Amino acid sequence: MDSLDISLKGEESSYQIYFGDLPKLILDKKVLIVTNPKIAGLHLQTLLGRVQAREVYCHIIPDGEVYKNFKSVESILETAFNHHLDRKSLMIAFGGGVIGDMVGFAAGIFMRGIDFIQIPTTLLAQVDSSVGGKTGINNAFGKNLVGLFYQPKAVYINSQFLRTLPQRELSAGFAEIIKMAVCFDREFFKVLENLNIGDECALLAVIQKAVSIKAQVVREDEKEQGIRAALNYGHTFGHSIELQSGYGKYLHGEAVGMGMVMANTLALALGLINQVEFDAIKALLEKFGIPTSYAIKNVESFYESFFLDKKSLNSRIKFVLPQGIGGVCFKDDIPKALVLDILSEFA
Template identity: 45%
Template sequence: MAASLSPPSLRPSLRPYSARLSPPSPAALFLRPPTTGSSDHRRPLRISARSTPVMDPTLKGGAPLPAVPTVVDVDLGNRSYPIYIGSGLLDQPQLLQRHVVGKRVLVVTNTTIAPLYLEKVTEALTVGNPNVSVESVILPDGEKYKNMETLMKVFDKAIETRLDRRSTFVALGGGVIGDMCGFAAAAFLRGVNFIQIPTTLMAQVDSSVGGKTGINHPLGKNLIGAFYQPQCVLIDTDTLNTLPDRELASGIAEVVKYGLIRDPEFFRWQEKNMQSLLARDPSALAHAIKRSCENKAEVVSLDEKESGLRATLNLGHTFGHAIENGIGYGQWLHGEAVAAGTVMAVDMSHRLGWIDDTIQERVLAILQQAKLPIAPPEIMTVEKFKDVMAVDKKVADGLLRLILLKGPLGSCVFTGDYDRKALDETLRAFCKC
């Protein structure tokens, strides 16, 4: 019998664990955060979080000064860009205007976000800047519209309004809008500038940073796209005030990921502050966004096009993408599918003998605390998982590579060198057939 798909249940589905299997050969890619004092001969990073102190909190006449954003820099040489994080940033037009190239702007948004923020963004782009004209295209909202047909609406608008190579595309919305707008910017006239204004926690902590753009195909998620970096990412944390609780929880799944794969101190902070995040405490959300962006920026700076290290940011995503595709795009939110996928990846890691019981228990506890699912829906079968995972982007030479935890909290591997029995056992543990 099929389980209800919206909202997903927290159905536990764990069977007894099999005997521990032998660890992979040294050929597997082993990844953990650098330790203090370790010798690291990779090129130096310029990952920073900075804010300018405000000595006087008011302007003359008693008007409050605008909040000073925290800035996280993504170091990609001549394609480096800032991530601005703070409250009320859409009311600071200079932040956006300094990154607009040319006189024509196309804002890409959706039917949910347009009534809330399109007018504010248009004003921020044009106030005191009369030479800039702004067009907009409003797309339907939802993962099921992240396809070629919807993408063409962006191109239609750009061509009809005669935008040129000095135009700037602005993505205003969540991960779907950011991915599609970025892909459109990469392809239109072989590349125009674009800016990310993410309005969901999921997009703010993950998808808006790093230049991954694209659309889904009926046979697989995000199989069509390009690496294309924005001019800047502007995260106005006030936009989270209009975010539904379910969307907020979905974003937390990506926050948890950073702690598991590379930042154990951040994970421990999450365990202590999860209720504050769910209650939308501004300082807790600001810290979670900042620390997530710092982690993502560092990884992207070292491995922009996902040759190895960056793949670890996809913990749980191979299983999660299979869930999204298998039940139909949009039935579960991306973070919900990733949460269940993370539990499956952790289960497999435990079966392989790569992590201890404590890590597995902590993962289950924090995801349940965040009100995220810890198992796929019952309609997902072993065969469905295998069919979709066979066309995952991380397949190389016919071999499915996975991100799995290994060792202490904050360490992981990206490898195809694992015992296939463990994968089969994990799939059977979470699927009825």
């Protein structure tokens, strides 16, 4: 089984990400598996067959981003207390990014922090949430506003779980993979251009590559002071699309895909990429079934919504733009008139 060492600064936060069939997990402790009804129905028996522990409990949370909240975290903690989990116990997050973020947070605050393992079952969670240690929940003030940086003890990535993932969810995960290729790795971009989507072995290799790129970026910049912000390519525009279209219409990855096309239009105008590169990125997004066009209803209010993003520091928008394929740069001095011009192309 292949693995990748995620060593961050400070020994305590290093862990392994394993790729391939789920091994037998032999754990001499109490274990609480947290998942949702859909994933439980599809895959919980498989997981239970692999976990050998002193006691194993399951906690099921309703499916959906709307349940990524304090109430669900409280219910996880209550189950943990009811079954007398202690500081040596372990939580397993078994699901997509919603479960992963919430369980990481619950594990991080239960008795001031117990171990947790992530077994991500969506492509997005495998390539994106498995590295970086961001955990948390949403509240009335916004998404992911409450949480911790809290690293798992291990992550197990098995592409077989993706067989049951709906096509749209798979495409949304690919948007984040394409994002990493465009910003950091031209060769990887070519690999994606030639990828046979049905080839599970090739898919696992692609996941592994995407994870290693993200790991490298996070290792350099754990707390998002510099290069890690490159992972927001497509996200400034994408967050505005999510906001303006009403959360739920598009999956996050779909909005990011459309956001990347908007960012690329700006990059093209600034001479950072050429038309051939612009077309190649768009074609790659389309190959994976990611939408690439979005009609902006009101250009001015779309622009204003950039300032609601928590990544917009001191009222300056920091655009993350591709520089060729495989390179990335930041621009915080783009005149409003130019940005409005670009947005008008989508109106």
